[in-house]
Amino acid sequence: MISNKRLVLAHFWLAFALFGVAVLLGEWQMFIRSPLSGWLRNADMYYRSVTAHGTVMGYVFPTLVAMGFGYFISEASLGQPLIGRRWAWTGYYMIIVGSIAAVVPVALGLDSVLYTFYPPMIGNVFYYLGVVLVVVGSWVWVALMGVNLYVWKRAHPGAPVPLAMFANVAGAYLWAWTAVGAALELLFQIIPVALGYATTINAGLSRVLFSWTLHAIVYFWLMPAYIAFYTIVPRAIGGRLYSDSMARISFALFLVFAMPIGIHHLFADPEVGSGFKVVHSIFTAMVAVPTLLTVFTICASVEIAARLRGGTGPFGWVKALPWKNPQMLALALSFVMLGFGGAGGLINMSYQLDSTIHNTQWVTGHFHLIFGGAIVIMYFAIAYDLWPHLTGRVIQDARLVRTQLWLWFIGMIVLTFPWHYAGLLGMPRRMAFYDYTAPGMFAEGVSVVMSVIGGALLVVSALIFIAVLVRNHWATRVEPETFTFSRAVHEPITLPWALNGLGLWVALMIALTITNYGYPIVQLMRMPEASVPPVFVGGKP
Amino acid sequence: MSGPLLRNRWFVGSVGGTFLLLVFSLFVGFVWLPSAQEDALFKGLWNSICSAAGAPRSWLSPTSAPVTPPTKVSEVVLTPTTLDEPASGGGVGRGATLALRCTMCHGLRGVSSSQTPNLAGQYASSIYKELRDFQSGARPSAVMTPLVIKLSDQDLRDLSAYYASLPRRQTPGAQDLQAAPDIVATGAPMRNIPPCGSCHGRLDSKLGVPWLDPQPRDYLKTQLEAFAHGTRRNDTSAQMRNIARNMTPEEIDASVNYYSGTR
Numbered sequence: 001m002i003s004n005k006r007l008v009l010a011h012f013w014l015a016f017a018l019f020g021v022a023v024l025l026g027e028w029q030m031f032i033r034s035p036l037s038g039w040l041r042n043a044d045m046y047y048r049s050v051t052a053h054g055t056v057m058g059y060v061f062p063t064l065v066a067m068g069f070g071y072f073i074s075e076a077s078l079g080q081p082l083i084g085r086r087w088a089w090t091g092y093y094m095i096i097v098g099s100i101a102a103v104v105p106v107a108l109g110l111d112s113v114l115y116t117f118y119p120p121m122i123g124n125v126f127y128y129l130g131v132v133l134v135v136v137g138s139w140v141w142v143a144l145m146g147v148n149l150y151v152w153k154r155a156h157p158g159a160p161v162p163l164a165m166f167a168n169v170a171g172a173y174l175w176a177w178t179a180v181g182a183a184l185e186l187l188f189q190i191i192p193v194a195l196g197y198a199t200t201i202n203a204g205l206s207r208v209l210f211s212w213t214l215h216a217i218v219y220f221w222l223m224p225a226y227i228a229f230y231t232i233v234p235r236a237i238g239g240r241l242y243s244d245s246m247a248r249i250s251f252a253l254f255l256v257f258a259m260p261i262g263i264h265h266l267f268a269d270p271e272v273g274s275g276f277k278v279v280h281s282i283f284t285a286m287v288a289v290p291t292l293l294t295v296f297t298i299c300a301s302v303e304i305a306a307r308l309r310g311g312t313g314p315f316g317w318v319k320a321l322p323w324k325n326p327q328m329l330a331l332a333l334s335f336v337m338l339g340f341g342g343a344g345g346l347i348n349m350s351y352q353l354d355s356t357i358h359n360t361q362w363v364t365g366h367f368h369l370i371f372g373g374a375i376v377i378m379y380f381a382i383a384y385d386l387w388p389h390l391t392g393r394v395i396q397d398a399r400l401v402r403t404q405l406w407l408w409f410i411g412m413i414v415l416t417f418p419w420h421y422a423g424l425l426g427m428p429r430r431m432a433f434y435d436y437t438a439p440g441m442f443a444e445g446v447s448v449v450m451s452v453i454g455g456a457l458l459v460v461s462a463l464i465f466i467a468v469l470v471r472n473h474w475a476t477r478v479e480p481e482t483f484t485f486s487r488a489v490h491e492p493i494t495l496p497w498a499l500n501g502l503g504l505w506v507a508l509m510i511a512l513t514i515t516n517y518g519y520p521i522v523q524l525m526r527m528p529e530a531s532v533p534p535v536f537v538g539g540k541p
Numbered sequence: 542m543s544g545p546l547l548r549n550r551w552f553v554g555s556v557g558g559t560f561l562l563l564v565f566s567l568f569v570g571f572v573w574l575p576s577a578q579e580d581a582l583f584k585g586l587w588n589s590i591c592s593a594a595g596a597p598r599s600w601l602s603p604t605s606a607p608v609t610p611p612t613k614v615s616e617v618v619l620t621p622t623t624l625d626e627p628a629s630g631g632g633v634g635r636g637a638t639l640a641l642r643c644t645m646c647h648g649l650r651g652v653s654s655s656q657t658p659n660l661a662g663q664y665a666s667s668i669y670k671e672l673r674d675f676q677s678g679a680r681p682s683a684v685m686t687p688l689v690i691k692l693s694d695q696d697l698r699d700l701s702a703y704y705a706s707l708p709r710r711q712t713p714g715a716q717d718l719q720a721a722p723d724i725v726a727t728g729a730p731m732r733n734i735p736p737c738g739s740c741h742g743r744l745d746s747k748l749g750v751p752w753l754d755p756q757p758r759d760y761l762k763t764q765l766e767a768f769a770h771g772t773r774r775n776d777t778s779a780q781m782r783n784i785a786r787n788m789t790p791e792e793i794d795a796s797v798n799y800y801s802g803t804r
Contacts, residue, residue, distance in 0.1 A: 039723070039726075039727040040727070041718050041721070041726045041727065042718060042726070042734065042744055043727070043739065043744060044744055044745060199620055199621070199622045200620070252555075256555075258557060271595070272595055273592070273593050273594040273595025273596070274570070274574075274575075274592075274593050274595070275567070275570035275571040275575075275590070275593025275594050275595075276570065276594070276595070277569030277570070278569055278571075278593075279563075279566040279567060279570045280565065281571075282562070282565070282566040282569065282570075283562075283566065286562070295554055328631075418768060431730075433727060433728070433730040434730065435729065435730045435731035437731070438731045441731070496551055497551070498549075498551035498552070498555065504551065504552065504555060504556075505555075508555060508556065508559055511559075512559065512563070515563060516724075519594060520595070523594070523595060523596065533618075533619075533620035533621065533748075534621065535747075536621065536746075536748075537743070
């Protein structure tokens with residue numbers, strides 16, 4: 001029985017409302033940059049929009065989804081009322097205040113720092129304080145997840161921690177540690193300058209600290225999607241999870257390998273030595289291990305469901321899958337996008353190949369496929385699965401739900417494939433202007449128009465998604481069955497200590513961060529010539 | 542968990558495996574790859590490790606001396622706090638007295654009736670940079686150089702502060718970005734020309750860059766052409782030279798007309 005429905009719904013609704021606005025901003029950006037529109041007279045409007053779109057989509061939206069889903073998992077999997085509910089609401093309100101503090105100066109044009117902060121560009125201090133407040137609000141969630149698990153474990157000595165909670169707390173700890181990088185950058189580099197206490201900023205150090213956060217944050221976004229892969233989809237399609245241990249190992253490996261790899265974002269930065277770039281490149285490649293483990297385990301789980309439904313033969317079982325089930329559909333579409341996005345990511349992670357596509361539209365295409373595609377479509381799936389349990393009402397629009405998922409998938413492919421192509425041609429990302437009148441640029445114009453069409457499909461899909469959820473609040477009342485997570489083929493009776501807690505993996509994560517980041521950080525701290533005057537955005541000279 | 546850690550297979554497997562991977566990565570990144578490159582910089586193991594770590598050592602030392610530019614370049618480094626130094630007896634009042642020698646060309650209150658720049662309300666950082674450049678010869682001028690050559694740094698700061706404090710004359714027309722020519726509002730991205738407005742006001746203002754509206758038409762045109770021909774060279778990183786060189790005569794006229802208010 002879920003007793004914190006309002007808390008969970010509050011997180012989800014705020015997340016989806018902000019998401020709805022940010023989707024519109026994204027489509028507007030594509031439109032004004034395309035040949036369909038004349039050039040923007042005030043280019044800063046574009047950069048404001050990028051900042052707002054990125055801040056909402058990168059920080060606020062996934063954080064709120066992870067938090068809401070986390071609070072739900074805590075109660076549903078542990079079977080105990082959430083401990084610290086008042087604290088949870090406090091964290092929620094901190095995120096609201098932080099978001100408002102951040103978005104107002106962005107709207108006023110005082111913060112066009114493109115959401116990854118880009119020192120020495122410095123924006124209004126309230127933007128940074130707002131982001132800090134969002135992060136601190138989410139740390140409340142991290143603490144609560146840890147506390148809830150701890151209390152449960154004390155009451156159930158030796159019992160296997162439910163997989164969903166194991167993964168949920170792994171995600172929380174990953175977030176707690178990865179956010180430290182950006183927090184250090186904000187507290188010791190950017191905010192002192194924004195407040196006027198410092199007159200220079202160590203741009204190299206700031207970027208290294210931000211890279212600490214930059215890639216692992218993707219795995220924090222991924223966690224709810226992966227939790228849904230393992231603990232919702234097999235149950236929803238009438239099957240069983242192929243291996244509980246494999247799932248735990250995957251989540252543990254994400255902790256270890258997702259964190260110490262961020263310097264691959266700085267391949268083109270001269271401040272960091274090439275040796276560390278190679279090390280981070282190799283560790284980035286290791287992230288493929290838990291990803292492939294997941295693909296294997298989930299495909300096996302899905303096959304079990306298909307064979308239970310009468311599917312036979314080496315491939316014949318695929319036909320027996322419940323393709324009309326939104327969870328099945330979302331999973332399949334998510335995997336396709338994960339595959340394309342992951343393939344593109346292999347190029348980004350390569351020390352050599354990255355130079356071809358560095359800071360081009362390729363990068364935009366890659367992370368939109370992974371985050372906007374593979375991850376967000378699973379956020380939709382999570383919402384569709386949870387909503388009846390949160391509202392006590394049935395979702396009636398099964399067909400509309402399938403249309404929405406298909407539209408999102410098609411839209412994302414039409415949006416991102418041309419970006420990859422344009423990126424290979426060298427089209428830079430995050431630029432307000434492209435001159436399509438030049439002979440060599442004409443072909444890129446066609447691809448950008450395709451992306452605008454893809455973006456429009458995404459807007460329609462997002463509107464349908466929100467409409468389905470809103471309509472559910474007035475739908476027929478039902479008494480949903482007790483929420484359950486997927487059961488494994490071999491349900492764990494006892495677990496080795498390493499797979500029943502996260503201590504070992506968190507320790508490895510911290511140790512690897514120190515080995516992979518320690519020297520570059522110390523080196524840059526001791527390099528005073530790396531400090532440069534700040535460039536104030538929207539400020540007066 | 543029971544028993545000593547080193548006998549636990551989960552501990553040994555995970556920590557040992559990760560450690561081995563780290564050692565392997567370090568070997569590849571710091572020893573193998575640097576030595577596999579036929580790079581003139583590779584001079585032994587220790588140097589390869591240091592270079593891969595980004596720590597400059599002896600492999601960097603035999604470099605040639607810095608090239609001295611053939612012409613005088615600007616030496617002014619501006620930060621947002623460059624002009625924050627305490628007035629030390631100077632300030633706006635002192636600057637007003639010093640400015641008496643400037644009135645012949647720049648007008649009694651910094652508004653020129655001739656083709657010299659209007660200084661009333663101009664950014665202090667911008668005036669200060671130009672004065673320093675006139676003084677150092679980075680911006681040669683038969684008129685300005687003799688006038689400022691003997692002024693102290695404090696004199697230049699006071700003059701800048703004085704002119705910045707005067708009320709600026711506004712032209713309503715130049716406020717309207719919609720009416721601005723393309724070169725001002727959007728630039729020409731394919732020719733590496735950023736919008737004039739992205740530094741000189743209306744879209745954004747950058748440190749040390751003067752606002753341009755309203756300035757005398759002939760002055761603006763002369764300066765833009767001087768940048769284009771490379772006869773004026775005190776722009777940081779040759780920024781204005783690179784921009785002006787790529788501008789067509791029509792674009793020069795359009796931008797000059799816009800900023801001088803003579804549309």
